[in-house]
Amino acid sequence: MRGKRKVDEKAGALWRMPAWPAAVVALLASLVVVSSPASAADLPYGPYTCASGYVWREAYSGDQVCVTPAIRTQTATENALGPSRREPNGGPYGPDTCKQGYVWRETRPSDRVCVPPASRDQAYSDNSSAALRLADPGATPHGGVSVSTSLNQLGGRIFANGSGLTPNGTVRFFAVGIGTTGPYGLGTLTADASGNLPGWQYVADVWCRSYQTGPATIVVLDVKTGLVTTAGTTTAFLHCG
Structure with missing residues (x-):
């Protein structure tokens, strides 16, 4: 899914109450929660809907870590170039051994796409910020x-x-x-x-x-x-x- 993930704002219901005693009205007001967490059903792309300005990284099928659009584009390019950055005959790290100057990206432990070291650092940074970039991590x-x-x-x-x-x-x-x-x-x-x-x-x-x-x-x-x-x-x- 492309484009920014946005959260639908859920408007609170307005109750029309009879003219109850002031003490009862005050009690009800004290119980009102100013804002309640969204449920997954409230979010347009499910529980991992990104906050505005972020999109899913899609380094692999099911990767829903939220990143900037530029990083998603970079990730797609890395996936396409990955095979050309491996040693054709393998090496000390098996068939996925990278050519000199490249390392495994490691968006997850099994991600062995070969990328420049800066891209691996970027993947770690994006993973570390994953909870901060969701529309509602509590959902x-x-x-x-x-x-x-x-x-x-x-x-x-x-x-x-x-x-x-x-x-x-x-x-x-x-x-x-x-x-x-x-x-x-x-x-x-x-x-x-x-x-x-x-x-x-x-x-x-x-x-x-x-x-x-x-x-x-x-x-x-x-x-x-x-x-x-x-x-x-x-x-x-x-x-x-």
């Missing part, structure tokens, strides 16, 4: 990681465990739906050699926000693949004392 499906929260007087402490991650890969955590302009960065963990986060590993301490009206969604980014998923919710941001 992505639940992945193999789950979170739990230990509440305290100031907010809470978030822990994670799970599987299905890139072995030995970096895993970044974000919170969405806490009134910020974008995903709020939490902690970073490293998956083990089997792609697991064993036990309940500490992610971050978070503090309550007086304006918070509902749970925050925790988003997980597998940096080596750029895959963004959700891991559940936390009430730590609204737990004030």
